[in-house]
Structures are given as structure tokens and as C-alpha cells.
Amino acid sequence: MTSHRLPPELLSNSEMAEADRLTIASGVPGYALMENAGAAVALEASWLAPRHGRIVVLCGPGNNGGDGFVAARLLKARDFSVTLGLLVSIDALRGDAAAAARAWNGEITAIEALDLDAADLVIDALFGAGLARDLDGPARAAVDRLNAFSRERKKPVLAVDVPSGIDGTSGQVRGVAVWASKTITFFRRKPGHLLLPGRLHCNETIVADIGITSAVLDVVRPATQANEPEVWGGLYPVPRIDGHKYARGHALVLSGDLAHTGAARLAARGALRAGAGLVTIATPREALGAHAAALTAIMTAVCDGPEELAAILEDGRKNALVLGPGLGVGAATRALTLSALAPASRAKILDADALSSFKGDAFSLAQAIRGSGGPVVLTPHDGEFARLFGDLSADDERRWLKSDADPETLQKRLNGLRSVSKLERARAAAALAGAIVLLKGPDTVVAHPDGRAMIDDTSPPWLATAGSGDVLAGMIAGLCAQSMPPFEAASAAVWLHGAGARHFGPGLVAEDIPESLPAVLRALFQSFGLTFP
Numbered sequence: 001m002t003s004h005r006l007p008p009e010l011l012s013n014s015e016m017a018e019a020d021r022l023t024i025a026s027g028v029p030g031y032a033l034m035e036n037a038g039a040a041v042a043l044e045a046s047w048l049a050p051r052h053g054r055i056v057v058l059c060g061p062g063n064n065g066g067d068g069f070v071a072a073r074l075l076k077a078r079d080f081s082v083t084l085g086l087l088v089s090i091d092a093l094r095g096d097a098a099a100a101a102r103a104w105n106g107e108i109t110a111i112e113a114l115d116l117d118a119a120d121l122v123i124d125a126l127f128g129a130g131l132a133r134d135l136d137g138p139a140r141a142a143v144d145r146l147n148a149f150s151r152e153r154k155k156p157v158l159a160v161d162v163p164s165g166i167d168g169t170s171g172q173v174r175g176v177a178v179w180a181s182k183t184i185t186f187f188r189r190k191p192g193h194l195l196l197p198g199r200l201h202c203n204e205t206i207v208a209d210i211g212i213t214s215a216v217l218d219v220v221r222p223a224t225q226a227n228e229p230e231v232w233g234g235l236y237p238v239p240r241i242d243g244h245k246y247a248r249g250h251a252l253v254l255s256g257d258l259a260h261t262g263a264a265r266l267a268a269r270g271a272l273r274a275g276a277g278l279v280t281i282a283t284p285r286e287a288l289g290a291h292a293a294a295l296t297a298i299m300t301a302v303c304d305g306p307e308e309l310a311a312i313l314e315d316g317r318k319n320a321l322v323l324g325p326g327l328g329v330g331a332a333t334r335a336l337t338l339s340a341l342a343p344a345s346r347a348k349i350l351d352a353d354a355l356s357s358f359k360g361d362a363f364s365l366a367q368a369i370r371g372s373g374g375p376v377v378l379t380p381h382d383g384e385f386a387r388l389f390g391d392l393s394a395d396d397e398r399r400w401l402k403s404d405a406d407p408e409t410l411q412k413r414l415n416g417l418r419s420v421s422k423l424e425r426a427r428a429a430a431a432l433a434g435a436i437v438l439l440k441g442p443d444t445v446v447a448h449p450d451g452r453a454m455i456d457d458t459s460p461p462w463l464a465t466a467g468s469g470d471v472l473a474g475m476i477a478g479l480c481a482q483s484m485p486p487f488e489a490a491s492a493a494v495w496l497h498g499a500g501a502r503h504f505g506p507g508l509v510a511e512d513i514p515e516s517l518p519a520v521l522r523a524l525f526q527s528f529g530l531t532f533p
């Protein structure tokens with residue numbers, strides 16, 4: 001049975017293997033899981049192909065291929081014209097896959113001898129969770145042929161579990177990968193269904209129930225989830241009728257000089273629309289007039305350097321701070337950032353130039369973060385991430401390694417910064433910095449130092465526009481100001497940001513994002529069961 005509401009948990013290949021193992025240990029035979037998987041694939045295929053249409057099934061050497069054999073048998077029994085190609089010799093199949101092949105009552109053709117051209121649908125059952133290295137040789141040739149077929153013939157390709165060549169855990173292409181029109185995975189999605197480029201290769205992903213119960217999740221405890229309101233909705237600071245603006249916090253946004261004031265206003269507007277009770281822009285005196293002329297509900301304060309910032313921050317009611325957008329890269333921003341990280345319980349959101357000003361010296365930033373008390377959220381895009389955490393010099397690495405009693409774990413994290421997986425890079429940075437790391441992009445990852453992570457796949461392409469990151473930083477501050485825990489606040493802000501952009505539609509500019517929030521919030525609160533007068 002396929003389900004259209006996709007559960008948020010995302011399982012890595014090893015977590016999925018654990019779910020599998022627990023299910024089999026509880027008495028469900030592995031072959032029964034394969035039969036269920038194959039049946040779900042066959043059902044989906046029967047909707048994608050015309051009645052009695054021609055279906056080609058490409059089977060690989062492992063259990064992904066086993067699912068293909070089961071699907072082929074069931075489709076043939078439903079009077080589809082099924083041709084099956086196998087990548088290896090039938091003697092190479094083992095275990096459940098060999099059993100599924102024995103139950104197949106049709107011909108088996110060598111993949112290179114297969115005629116794809118007449119197919120109405122191709123099922124890709126070459127490789128799934130067991131993909132262990134880059135595809136080459138005959139496997140690569142099979143994927144190339146399949147991609148040429150779908151490109152030229154415009155016929156659907158249904159991928160079993162993942163498009164072959166995509167690593168389910170990282171979403172990376174291993175050499176080459178199938179471009180599917182639909183992907184059917186089992187029990188839960190994998191990170192690679194949401195991360196790029198995997199998500200693009202999957203096209204639409206659906207989830208089939210194959211008899212693994214959600215009870216196994218209590219043991220597996222997957223660390224990664226899709227960024228959906230059901231994950232953080234319970235912690236969302238819904239305004240209360242008996243609340244007042246002082247209970248909804250006070251966000252402070254630092255402004256750049258006279259030539260760079262817009263970024264702070266975008267962030268401040270994001271904070272205000274996300275529900276902060278009060279919002280103040282702390283600005284260099286020279287830019288006060290520019291802000292005053294452009295602002296109404298947002299307040300201003302003068303801040304010409306780290307000392308003045310420290311004085312402003314003596315007011316503990318200012319409980320969320322955004323620093324970075326429009327500040328400029330260099331020693332002055334570095335000094336402001338260190339001043340902002342003085343010990344205090346407020347949430348600090350460091351973005352853009354606040355991050356780039358620590359280029360090649362993430363260690364110093366991390367030291368300041370660790371001493372700062374309250375939660376810190378770093379919001380780099382890929383370029384800022386690479387500036388901050390990429391190419392650590394041998395000297396830097398030594399400083400990190402000397403800073404902790406457990407050099408082995410530290411080394412693993414330092415290596416993680418260079419991982420091909422965006423998820424692992426964000427996780428490693430979060431653990432090293434002791435901060436929540438929100439690594440932006442079309443597949444934004446939010447990682448907590450404790451290993452939890454969220455992957456967002458809800459942003460439309462037109463959200464990549466100048467200033468949209470400034471608005472996002474402000475929205476995170478707006479939610480933190482209302483005492484939403486920072487990991488959930490960062491995740492919720494990413495989701496609202498995407499939802500705002502979807503609501504507005506193409507042509508969006510950054511200024512439109514905060515203005516789209518009322519409609520998005522109304523729908524969100526309605527989904528929480530709230531009613532409006």
C-alpha cells in the first residue's frame with residue numbers, strides 16, 4: 001500500500017538496514033518484505049503503463065534486483081507484456097534475490113541485449129541501498145542507455161527505492177545515475193530523496209508500506225527528518241489572547257554603514273512578521289537618518305562599535321540578536337561579533353559577513369560561541385560555509401585537535417567538514433562549533449550539535465533572490481525572541497520562508513517574503529486546529 005502523507009523521518013542506508021534487521025528478528029521473513037516491496041512497485045507500475053502495455057524491468061545483482069523480479073512476475077500475471085534484463089548472471093544472485101528470480105516464470109535477457117525502444121515503462125531495479133561505489137563498466141552502460149531511452153522516447157521510468165547510482169544517504173551521484181520520473185521507496189524516505197542532486201533524479205518520491213512497523217523507529221531513532229510543521233509545530237509560539245508584546249520578546253538587528261542599510265531592514269521586517277514583540281535596528285549614527293526615514297514599527301538605536309553594542313546588550317530583554325547582513329567583511333565585524341558573543345542567554349543569529357569575517361579561523365569563532373552561554377545559529381550559504389570551514393590549515397586543525405580530550409571524535413568531525421554529503425558537512429560544523437548550523441540552499445539542512453538534523457525540500461526556485469537570506473535570519477530571531485527553541489525556530493523559519501515564497505509566487509523579491517507571512521501563518525495556525533474570528 002502506498003501512502004500519500006509522507007512521514008518526516010528519513011533513514012540513512014544503515015538505519016534502514018537496522019529497521020530491516022529488527023523486523024526480520026521480530027518474525028517477518030526477509031522474503032516477505034521483498035514480496036511486499038515488489039507488489040508495491042507492480043501496483044505503481046500498473047498505473048504508469050497503459051493497459052497490457054510493454055514494461056521492461058532492469059534488475060541488478062542484489063535485493064533491489066530481487067524487488068524487480070517480484071514486480072515483473074506480478075505485472076506479467078496482470079497481463080502486461082514484461083521483459084526482464086539482468087545485469088549479472090543468474091548464478092550470481094543470492095538469498096532473497098535468488099528466490100525471487102526462481103519464482104519469475106519468464107525469460108531473462110542479458111541487459112546489453114535488451115531492446116528498450118518499444119517499452120511503455122521501464123522499472124529501474126539495478127541498485128538501491130547496497131550501492132557501494134561509483135558505477136562503471138556494464139552497470140554504467142545500462143544506466144546511460146536507460147537515460148538515453150527516457151530522454152529520447154519521453155516514456156516513464158519508475159525507480160525502485162532510489163534511482164540507481166544515487167546514494168540514498170547523501171543524495172550524491174556515484175558516477176552516473178538514473179533520471180526517474182517517479183521513485184517508490186519503502187517504509188520511510190532516505191536523506192538522498194530530499195538532498196540535491198538526488199531529489200532531482202527521483203522526481204516525485206512515494207513511500208510504500210512493506211510490513212515494517214513504525215515501532216522499530218523507537219530503536220533506530222533516526223537523527224534526520226524532513227522539515228515539516230508536524231516536527232516543530234508543537235513548539236511553535238502561537239500568539240496567546242492573554243499575551244502581550246513584551247512577552248513576545250525583543251529582537252535586535254545590527255545594521256551596516258550608510259551604503260548598506262537595506263539588509264538590516266529586511267532582517268528586522270522578517271523578525272517582526274515572524275512575531276517578535278519588539279524589533280530594534282542598532283545602526284551606525286551616520287545611517288540613523290536613512291533608517292528613520294524608512295521605518296515605522298521598527299525602532300532604532302545608535303551603535304558605532306563593540307563598546308556601544310555591549311552597552312545595548314546590557315538590556316537582557318533584548319533576547320535575540322541578528323548580526324552579519326550588510327556589515328562588511330573584516331576586523332570591525334569580527335570585533336562586533338565577538339562583542340555580541342559575550343556571555344548572555346539571548347539567541348544570536350550569525351549570518352553573512354559575521355561568518356566570512358572569520359575566514360580560515362573557525363576555531364576562534366567556535367571558542368567564542370562555546371563561551372557565549374545562549375544558543376547560537378549560524379546561517380551560511382555554501383560559499384560562506386566553505387570560507388569558514390573549508391580548507392582548514394594544518395595549523396587550524398592542530399588547534400582544534402588540542403582543544404578536546406577526544407581527538408578521534410574531533411578528527412572525524414574535521415573530516416566531516418569535507419564530506420561530499422551536505423548533511424554530514426552541516427552536522428560536523430554544528431558539532432565543532434557548538435552551534436546550530438543552517439546550511440542554506442534549495443535543500444537547506446539545519447543541524448544541531450547533538451546530531452539531529454532537518455532537511456528542507458519545500459523552497460521554490462524563485463526564493464534564491466538578493467536579500468532573502470537576510471529575511472530568513474530575521475525570522476529565526478523573531479521566533480527565538482518568542483522563546484521557541486533555536487533548532488526548531490531555525491527549522492520553522494526555513495519552512496515559513498519557503499511557504500511565503502510559494503504563496504507569493506514567481507517574481508518574488510526579498511521584501512515580499514515578510515509580507516507573505518500573514519497568509520502563511522493563518523494557514524499554519526489553522527492546521528494546528530486554531531480558528532479565527
Ligand SMILES: NC(=O)C1=CN([C@@H]2O[C@H](COP(=O)(O)OP(=O)(O)OC[C@H]3O[C@@H](n4cnc5c(N)ncnc54)[C@H](OP(=O)(O)O)[C@@H]3O)[C@@H](O)[C@H]2O)[C@H](O)CC1
Nearest residue numbers: 020033034061062063064127128129130131132133134161
Ligand atoms: N530495506 C528493506 O527493508 C528492504 C529492501 N529491499 C530492497 O533491497 C535493496 C537493498 O538490497 P542490497 O542487496 O543490500 O543492495 P542492492 O540491491 O542495492 O545492491 C547490492 C549489490 O550491488 C553490488 N554493487 C554495489 N555497488 C556496485 C557498483 N557500483 N557496481 C556494481 N555492483 C555494485 C553489490 O556488490 P558488492 O560487490 O558490493 O558486494 C551487491 O551485489 C533496497 O534498495 C530495496 O530495494 C527488499 O527487497 C525489501 C526489504
Ligand SMILES: [K+]
Nearest residue numbers: 127160162164
Ligand atoms: K533502483
